[in-house]
Amino acid sequence: AWALRSAGASSGRLYLAEISMIGGAALCVSLMARSFGGIGSSYMHGVGTVLLFRAAFVPSRLARSLRTLPAMLLIFPAVTLPGRASPSPSELSHFVANYVFVLAIAVIGAIGSNAVWSLHRQVFAARRLGRYRLKRQIGRGGMGDVWLAWDNQLRRDVALKVISEARRARRKDIERFEREALATSRLASPHTVAVHDFGVSDDGVCFLAMEYLDGCDLAELVRRGGPLAPELVLQVGLQACASLEEAHAAGIVHRDIKPENLFLVRTREPTPLVKVLDFGIARLADEQPTQTGTLLGTPLFTAPERWLGQPADERSDVYSLGATLYYLLTGVPPRGSAGENVGA
Numbered sequence: 001a002w003a004l005r006s007a008g009a010s011s012g013r014l015y016l017a018e019i020s021m022i023g024g025a026a027l028c029v030s031l032m033a034r035s036f037g038g039i040g041s042s043y044m045h046g047v048g049t050v051l052l053f054r055a056a057f058v059p060s061r062l063a064r065s066l067r068t069l070p071a072m073l074l075i076f077p078a079v080t081l082p083g084r085a086s087p088s089p090s091e092l093s094h095f096v097a098n099y100v101f102v103l104a105i106a107v108i109g110a111i112g113s114n115a116v117w118s119l120h121r122q123v124f125a126a127r128r129l130g131r132y133r134l135k136r137q138i139g140r141g142g143m144g145d146v147w148l149a150w151d152n153q154l155r156r157d158v159a160l161k162v163i164s165e166a167r168r169a170r171r172k173d174i175e176r177f178e179r180e181a182l183a184t185s186r187l188a189s190p191h192t193v194a195v196h197d198f199g200v201s202d203d204g205v206c207f208l209a210m211e212y213l214d215g216c217d218l219a220e221l222v223r224r225g226g227p228l229a230p231e232l233v234l235q236v237g238l239q240a241c242a243s244l245e246e247a248h249a250a251g252i253v254h255r256d257i258k259p260e261n262l263f264l265v266r267t268r269e270p271t272p273l274v275k276v277l278d279f280g281i282a283r284l285a286d287e288q289p290t291q292t293g294t295l296l297g298t299p300l301f302t303a304p305e306r307w308l309g310q311p312a313d314e315r316s317d318v319y320s321l322g323a324t325l326y327y328l329l330t331g332v333p334p335r336g337s338a339g340e341n342v343g344a
Contacts, residue, residue: 022058025050026072030079039080039091044098047076048105055109059117065110073106128152129201132160132209148212151196158196159213163206174206181208183252183279191243193263193275213275215266218328219259227331232272236262237325239274244321247279248314254279255312257320258301259327300333 029046051072055065076099127134132149138159139146149160163177181198197209218236222228228236240262247254254261256278265273303319306312326334 022050022054022068023071023075025053026075027079030076033076034080039077039095041080042094042098044076044095044102047072048102051102051106051109055113055116059113059120061117062110062114065113069106069110073103076102129160129162129205129207130197130199132158132207134160149209151209154196157212158209159211161208161210177206177208180279183247184210186250186252187243187246189243189246190273191239191275192246193277213263213265215264217260217277218262218264218274218324221264222259222328222331228328230329233325233328235272236264236274236328237321239272240276240321240324243276244314244317247276248317252279253312253314254317254320257317257324259324262324301327 033041144163184195303316
């Protein structure tokens with residue numbers, strides 16, 4: 001699992017590798033027990049040893065461990081019970097005693113694995129990336145994690161986007177990360193999230209330092225309280241348009257306007273403040289259009305021409321903003337949108 005992680009494997013592949021290796025070891029122990037003692041065999045303790053091995057060498061969150069353990073614990077009875085006559089009371093008593101012991105090992109191992117995983121995260125949180133000290137994780141996305149960090153030079157909190165370890169092995173993802181820094185640094189609108197810094201740490205970790213925003217994105221706001229008031233949606237639309245107007249004038253097309261990328265900032269002013277986030281897939285004026293057949297963005301809010309393989313331009317952002325405002329007013333995406341038709 002560690003080798004796959006260092007090679008840039010996805011979390012799904014890591015999970016499959018873990019199940020294959022740990023489950024395979026538990027299966028071998030169970031086959032051995034079937035030949036030497038059956039369901040009452042003391043070889044069942046070998047399954048406990050396998051689970052302790054997993055806890056020691058594959059630290060993970062408790063929820064992930066609990067998804068893995070049932071399959072491991074069921075392997076032994078699934079292998080030893082079929083094809084046998086009814087077990088004797090002595091065999092059953094040995095099985096129950098051994099199984100309770102293995103179950104206890106599994107629970108202790110899962111808790112220990114979670115503790116080790118938490119310590120790893122705390123060690124990472126305590127580290128520094130350049131002049132930034134990571135404080136706590138505040139978000140997670142496809143490109144990596146977002147941390148609340150302290151800028152030791154300017155003495156202020158920032159939101160630090162750190163590209164994930166798996167993504168670092170892919171050159172196009174590094175380029176996308178750099179594109180977000182370049183695109184956003186060109187913009188000065190108060191309704192566009194400000195980028196303060198971009199760099200790479202001594203050990204090769206890419207990071208993007210942005211202004212820290214206190215509030216929530218509009219998708220979360222709708223999930224919590226339902227459709228928004230028309231007056232608020234009007235303010236959202238006007239402020240998002242101000243951000244996009246500056247971006248389009250600079251030759252930048254966002255290409256992923258959606259409720260998650262509009263952020264309502266908590267302020268003391270009566271007028272709401274909205275910021276446009278995530279220029280990670282933006283296209284700059286001096287770049288070639290995305291190749292035909294490649295769709296970037298969120299399907300439910302993507303302009304119809306994008307589904308036909310045509311490049312995005314300013315009108316694509318306007319369509320996505322209109323679809324987003326419709327969602328904010330109604331709580332559902334526009335019916336008959338290209339993404340909905342394709343999904344159907």
